[in-house]
Structures are given as structure tokens and as C-alpha cells.
Amino acid sequence: MDNNPRIHDAMEQSIRHLASASLWEADRAEDSRRKWDGAWWHMAALYEMGEAKRIPASAIAKAAQLLDTQVWQTFxxxxxxxxxxxxxxxxxxxxxxELAVYYMVLAASGCDVDHERPWIREWLLTHQLPDGGLNCNPDAYTGSRKSSVISTLPPLEAILWHTEREFTEREASFLDEGARYLIEHRLVCAKQDGSVIDPEWLKPCFPRFFEYDILRGMSFLAEWSRRRNQAVPAGVLAEGLERLNGCIDAGGVRIGRQVFDPQGPWGGHVFPLLEAVSGIGDVSPYLTRQLHEVTARMSLQRS
Structure with missing residues (x-):
């Protein structure tokens, strides 16, 4: 747990909020996903902090029930x-x-998601496009057949980090193809001309929810390399680290942007925990931990 008193107090406030029975009333189902103060985002922030086990059991049960009864289970x-x-x-x-974030929150909280809600994993595995990624825009499946990096990472993470057994052939292929997609795009670049798709992705973001940044992609590739015993092509992680260097100092990784930026496309109401862990310019222990895992994998791969 983080020792910062402000973060500790804000975390306790979110936990109390999630324990409120009225928060999960049926007529507030849509409110649960409201950006950025809906119940799912409180849970997702705790998950990204490594504190999913502190989410009240009553909130997890209500969230799971919402998925079972109030979500259209088809894309x-x-x-x-x-x-x-x-x-x-x-x-x-x-x-x-969005669905992959929900999956990861429930899985990290101790739910047997695959047994109780097998449709979620099936959904994620079914919607991989030929280039190796996924796209939340339905038109991509009938038109361009091109993926979105933002749409791709959470589903890949859900399968990679929350499969506590050997991967099936289908899952292994899903992960390998996803890694190929990221590698071919050198984490942030267009395949056509090598230009950076979105300069904002070079700024580390926390918590991310569904948003993408270069460290998130690097973290996936490092863990994929470990779990699948596959080497990341020379230069991809090193280039990513070089692009990230401006946000790294002796203290760790500094937050470069906020997913809820009031001046950006996703502005909205926030909550104290979200504000406490997302300060631009603050060293994030959570992002720093990810960076250490990436650099450790790079060292191992070089040896």
C-alpha cells in the first residue's frame, strides 16, 4: 500500500463509497460507468494500484451481477x-x-470470471482482427479491418495477466498476434511511414483505465516475452525506453498526462483517489514499478 497519507485517505474514501448499497441500484447501472466518477472507475483505479483485494466484496458482487443481467453480451x-x-x-x-477492464477488476478481486462468465473471455478472443489487434469501432470489422492500439491493450492484458494456467493454442495465438501488432507498430508508430501516431502516447498516464501510453505497451511486451518465452525484437523496447526518457528521473517515472484532462476529449467529474494518484509531474510508484519490470526483462534478454 502507498504510504502517502493523501492517497491512503482517498483510497479509504473510495472503499467506503463502493460499499454503499445505493450505488448499485438497478436504475443507476449506467452511472456505474460514468466518466470518471462511476463505480467501475473507483474499482479500476484500485486495481491499477494493486489494491483490488480491498474492493468491498459487496461491490464486486453487485458489479458482477450488473454484468450478468444489465449488459448486452454481444458486440x-x-x-x-x-x-x-x-x-x-x-x-x-x-x-x-471497457469489458476487458471489467474482467481484470473482477479477476484480480478473486472472482473466477472464466467459470462464472465465460462469455467475456470468448468475446475478447473472438474479436481479434487480421493485423493482430482489436477495434472498438464496429465499422473496422466490416470495412478497414484495421485495429486500434487503445482498443487492443486491455484485452491482451486480460488474457496475459489473468490466465493462471498454461495458455490454450487459441490464447497463445491471440497473445502472439497481439505482440506482433505492437512490434510492427514499434509501440506508437504508423506502419506506413514510421511516424508517431499520437504524441500524447509518449507521456505516461496513470491510472490509465482503457487509455494507452508507450510504457503500457512496453509492459505488455516484456510480460509476453516472459510468459511465452519469446524474444522481443532488438531495438523495440530500447527505442521505447529512449522515447520515454524525458519522463524518467532518479526518482522514477513522472506522470505526463491525465486521462480525464478537462481540456481534452474525455473531461468529466473526478473523485479524490483519481486526483491523488494522477498528478502531472508526480513520480508514480505504480508506473515506476512497471518500468523496472521492463528494464529487468531487457537485461535478461541481452544476457
Whole structure:
């Protein structure tokens, strides 16, 4: 647990908030995912901090029930995927990255998600595109067939970090193809001309929720290399580290941006824990830990 008193107090406040029964009333299902103060984002912040076990059991049970009863369990690509009954039309729609975040929160909290909700893993594995990634825009599946880096990382992480057994052939292929996608894009670059797709991705972000940054991609590749006993091509992680260097000092990795930036496309209400762990310019112990894992893998790969 972080020793920062402000973070500790804000964490306790989020935990109390999540324990509130009224938070999970049926007519507030949509509120649970509201950016950025909905219940799922409180849970996701705790998960990214490594504190998922502190999420109240009552909140986990209610969140799981919401997924079971109030989410349309199909990604709508064509009209045949759409709900038809009035009851189903009232259900929440999900995208890949959102659903993968929910999966990781529940799995890290001790739920046997694959046994109780096998449809989630199946959803993630089913929607990989030929280039190795995924896309939350349905048009990509009937048109461009091109993936989105943002849509791709959470599903890859869900399978990589929350499979406590040997990977099946299908899962191994899913992860390997996802790694290929990231490698071919050199974490942040367009394949066509090598330009950086979005300069904002060079700024570490915490908590990320579904957002992407270069360290997130590096972290996935390092863990994929370890779990799959595969080498990351020489230069990909080193180049990523070089791009990240401006945000690293002797103290660790400094936060470069906020996913909820009021001036950005995702501005919205926030909560004390989110503000406490996301200060721009602050050294993030959580991002620093990721960086150490990446550099350790780089050292091992060189040896």
C-alpha cells in the first residue's frame, strides 16, 4: 500500500463509497460507468494500484451481477447482433477495452470470471482482427479491418495477466498476434511511414483505465516475452525506453498526462483517489514499478 497519507485517505474514501448499497441500484447501472466518477472507475483505479483485494466484496458482487443481467453480451457489428426485445434494448452496450477492464477488476478481486462468465473471455478472443489487434469501432470489422492500439491493450492484458494456467493454442495465438501488432507498430508508430501516431502516447498516464501510453505497451511486451518465452525484437523496447526518457528521473517515472484532462476529449467529474494518484509531474510508484519490470526483462534478454 502507498504510504502517502493523501492517497491512503482517498483510497479509504473510495472503499467506503463502493460499499454503499445505493450505488448499485438497478436504475443507476449506467452511472456505474460514468466518466470518471462511476463505480467501475473507483474499482479500476484500485486495481491499477494493486489494491483490488480491498474492493468491498459487496461491490464486486453487485458489479458482477450488473454484468450478468444489465449488459448486452454481444458486440454489435451488424443488425443481426442487436437486441430485439424491449428488455434487452435497455441493457448497456460494451466495447472491448471497457469489458476487458471489467474482467481484470473482477479477476484480480478473486472472482473466477472464466467459470462464472465465460462469455467475456470468448468475446475478447473472438474479436481479434487480421493485423493482430482489436477495434472498438464496429465499422473496422466490416470495412478497414484495421485495429486500434487503445482498443487492443486491455484485452491482451486480460488474457496475459489473468490466465493462471498454461495458455490454450487459441490464447497463445491471440497473445502472439497481439505482440506482433505492437512490434510492427514499434509501440506508437504508423506502419506506413514510421511516424508517431499520437504524441500524447509518449507521456505516461496513470491510472490509465482503457487509455494507452508507450510504457503500457512496453509492459505488455516484456510480460509476453516472459510468459511465452519469446524474444522481443532488438531495438523495440530500447527505442521505447529512449522515447520515454524525458519522463524518467532518479526518482522514477513522472506522470505526463491525465486521462480525464478537462481540456481534452474525455473531461468529466473526478473523485479524490483519481486526483491523488494522477498528478502531472508526480513520480508514480505504480508506473515506476512497471518500468523496472521492463528494464529487468531487457537485461535478461541481452544476457
Amino acid at each position: 454489435v457489428i451488424t443488425e443481426h447482433d442487436q437486441p430485439t426485445s424491449d428488455a434487452d434494448k435497455r441493457k448497456l452496450d460494451c466495447c472491448h477495452c
